[in-house]
Amino acid sequence: MLEAIGVSRRYGWRWALKDLNLSVSPGETLALLGKNGSGKTTLLKTLAGLLKPTQGAVRLSGQPISREAKGRIGLLSHEPMLYEGLTVRENLEYFARLFDVEREEMLTRVDLLAGTLEIEERLDEPVRVLSQGFRQRAAFMRTLLHTPEVVLLDEPFSGLDTNAVQRLESVIDLMRDLREYIVVFTTHDLSKAFEMAERIAVLAGGRLVYEEDVENSSEEDVSAAFDEYAGGSA
Numbered sequence: 001m002l003e004a005i006g007v008s009r010r011y012g013w014r015w016a017l018k019d020l021n022l023s024v025s026p027g028e029t030l031a032l033l034g035k036n037g038s039g040k041t042t043l044l045k046t047l048a049g050l051l052k053p054t055q056g057a058v059r060l061s062g063q064p065i066s067r068e069a070k071g072r073i074g075l076l077s078h079e080p081m082l083y084e085g086l087t088v089r090e091n092l093e094y095f096a097r098l099f100d101v102e103r104e105e106m107l108t109r110v111d112l113l114a115g116t117l118e119i120e121e122r123l124d125e126p127v128r129v130l131s132q133g134f135r136q137r138a139a140f141m142r143t144l145l146h147t148p149e150v151v152l153l154d155e156p157f158s159g160l161d162t163n164a165v166q167r168l169e170s171v172i173d174l175m176r177d178l179r180e181y182i183v184v185f186t187t188h189d190l191s192k193a194f195e196m197a198e199r200i201a202v203l204a205g206g207r208l209v210y211e212e213d214v215e216n217s218s219e220e221d222v223s224a225a226f227d228e229y230a231g232g233s234a
Contacts, residue, residue: 001025002047002150002182006056009042009206016042017206020056024199026149029176029183031193033222034203040186041078043203044152047184048075060150071099074148076156080139084128088119088138091127092145099146106145113141116174117167133164140168151175153185157192172196190219204229 002024009017017039024030034040045051047058049065060069082091089110096106114120117137127135136156143151156172157165173196175181187193193200194214202210202225210225 001059001061002184003059004043004047004056005059007043007046007053007058008055009039009046009051010054015206017046017053020206020208022201022208022211024182024184026180026182027176028199029172029185029197030199030201031197032184032186032201032203033188033190033193033226034186035226038203039206040203041154042206044075044077044154044184044186047150048073048152050075071146072148073150073152074143074146076139076143076151076153078154080127080135080142082127082135082138082142085126087124087126088130088141089123091138092141095142095145101146109145109147110141113144113171116171117141118163133160136160137164137167140171144171149180150182151184153183155186155188157187157189169196190222193222194219202226202229 004020004022007017007020008015020043032040032043042051046053049058049070058065060072063069083094086094092110093106114123117140119134119137119141122130122134127138130138140156156168160168172183175183197214199211199213200217200222201208202222209229210222212221
């Protein structure tokens with residue numbers, strides 16, 4: 001289980017997160033919604049162990065997010081975290097070494113992910129020549145290469161064409177079917193949240209203002225939470 005317990009995070013005088021409690025279990029996909037500046041990205045980076053809470057704690061399987069625990073987490077952020085001068089394959093080989101992924105396992109993972117994401121023909125091209133959609137696919141491969149238990153995705157569908165969105169959705173659906181992964185993704189697309197998640201949460205002003213299972217919720221309920229707490233839609 002991934003848990004945020006009384007988590008607050010401050011940048012100078014401004015609180016980006018405040019007294020936030022959240023837990024996500026294996027096999028569960030959580031959609032996190034909120035307006036720009038609501039704290040979504042800060043929360044994902046804090047859950048990934050890239051940011052330390054000012055107050056509170058983040059725990060994975062009951063333990064603090066240590067260096068070893070970070071190896072069990074995959075984060076897709078707004079930045080692709082790829083070296084533009086290297087090819088996609090060279091980037092993946094580099095990150096595989098960072099995560100101590102054996103070469104044979106790395107090759108198997110690259111073949112599987114490249115096929116699913118339809119990027120096989122671009123593996124030996126430098127990242128700098130790729131479109132945004134293919135960069136996002138390559139970044140998604142980097143996120144999943146070391147078989148993380150927790151997958152954190154920050155606006156994974158933003159700015160992508162229909163085909164790229166479908167490719168990413170297929171991988172997320174596969175993770176959901178396996179029932180082994182903890183998946184948290186942020187989105188501005190309310191319909192996408194209901195389509196792909198089992199649970200929906202809404203952040204406003206760094207606070208969790210709405211949280212409910214999809215089967216017990218509706219788009220009207222979530223929209224009402226935005227209207228009441230966030231001053232409008234996502």
